[in-house]
Amino acid sequence: MxxxxxxxxxxxxxxxxxxxxxxxxxxxxxxxxxxxxxxxxxxxxxxxxxxxxxxxxxxxxxxxxxxxxxxxxxxxxxxxxxxxxxxxxxxxxxxxxxxxxxxxxxVRAEIQAIPLSDSDSDSVVEDEKDSTDVVEDDDDEDEDEDEDDDGSFDEDEEISQSLYPIDEETATDAAVFEGNLDVEALTNPHFPTTLKNRIYELLIPANVVKDNNLEFGSSIKYIDGEGTLVGLRGKWADKRVCFKGWDRICRRNRLKKHQDTVECELLHDDQKMVHSIRVHVLRRDA
Structure with a gap:
């Protein structure tokens, strides 16, 4: 640490x-x-x-x-x-x-929040080359769902590469986040996750938050091989920490069920305020 x-x-x-x-x-x-x-x-x-x-x-x-x-x-x-x-x-x-x-x-050059419903999440992601989307989700999902439920995209939900053409620069960036990651070498707090039934939010494990005395604001910045995406904080009755927009990270990285794992690295300042989540995609052959 x-x-x-x-x-x-x-x-x-x-x-x-x-x-x-x-x-x-x-x-x-x-x-x-x-x-x-x-x-x-x-x-x-x-x-x-x-x-x-x-x-x-x-x-x-x-x-x-x-x-x-x-x-x-x-x-x-x-x-x-x-x-x-x-x-x-x-x-x-x-x-x-x-x-x-x-x-x-x-604060200048502000962008507007883009409301994103569950149905909208199935559409092609807009070009994010020179801007960062802010993802909101006004749909209230069942808060009683177990956070550890296993889930995945159905086969007809898996996104083909043709929907997300990768240019040379993006492919180079992606190499930073995919491959043989040495998890033990990470110095920031981190945790693994896979595809869940609840794909629209990323839940931060309570033990990770408590053990590292982490604080969170109203939004988070996801960093993956394709750039940056801002997700807004979700609301849970039991005060668990979760952020929306996670489905778009899963889709644009074309995660596969029972194969891929994501190591989420929590980047924070010296006051333990988490500002970003760096996404490391670990691929496993079928």
């Missing part, structure tokens, strides 16, 4: 129109936290919930955010003298906070 005082690596930058409108240089000391060789792209997650794919290039020994950065700057309406903090999760995603010239944190 990581030490309580451990923080994700971070840096801050002042936005100057003349030098940062087209590209942004990452501080040289911070390059020690980046992979070598540099990944071709990284994700920028704004406080408004949206996600941008930005090219990362090495120029004269320094790393620069290039293609995609002008769009991020424009949509955040960055002004001369404002500054930003970049928090790196270690897996090609930066959470970016924007502050005005007086030091007040600004």
């Amino acid at each position: 990581a030490d309580d005082s451990e923080l994700y690596p971070r840096f801050f930058k002042v936005f100057l129109v003349e030098s940062a409108s087209e590209s942004l240089m990452i501080p040289l000391p911070f390059m020690a936290f980046l992979a070598d060789p540099l990944p071709k792209t990284v994700k920028l997650q704004g406080l408004g919930g949206k996600l941008w794919t930005v090219s990362l290039k090495k120029i004269s020994g320094a790393a620069y955010l290039t293609r995609g950065w002008p769009k991020f700057a424009e949509e955040h309406e960055l002004k001369n003298g404002e500054f930003m903090t970049f928090v790196y999760d270690g897996h090609r995603t930066f959470e970016v906070s924007v502050f005005d010239r007086w030091g007040s944190k600004e």
Whole structure:
């Protein structure tokens, strides 16, 4: 388990129109936290919930955010003298906070919550390349259902790859989350799960929450090989912690019954507030 005082690596930058409108240089000391060789792209997650794919290039020994950065700057309406903090999760995603010239944190480039009913979940997922969906579910499901019920998609529910074409970048990302994961090497709290009858919500085991003194907010960010998806917290009479939108993670990763296991890694800050769930898909041959 990581030490309580451990923080994700971070840096801050002042936005100057003349030098940062087209590209942004990452501080040289911070390059020690980046992979070598540099990944071709990284994700920028704004406080408004949206996600941008930005090219990362090495120029004269320094790393620069290039293609995609002008769009991020424009949509955040960055002004001369404002500054930003970049928090790196270690897996090609930066959470970016924007502050005005007086030091007040600004929430910009917000996305709208997308209501999602159970019937809507069977439809093709929208393109998520440059944005993060926020998933709500207003349908109240039976709260008495056993959390450990086994379940799976029927054969006619299994999603073919043609519905989810994977480009070269996505396939590269997916390799991070699939394969021979060394579960014992994970330093964050984690737990395994498989397909359940209750596929629309992910239930966080009570013992994991209690043993690690974890706290949860009103939403969570799922991180898998295809990007990021935000799920809103569900309501249970017994106060169990669960988050909606899990069915979309299962479907877009094409999980198979009795074969695939998902190791859910809970990413939290130094106050034990969980902000993200990193999804590791473990495939097993039939």
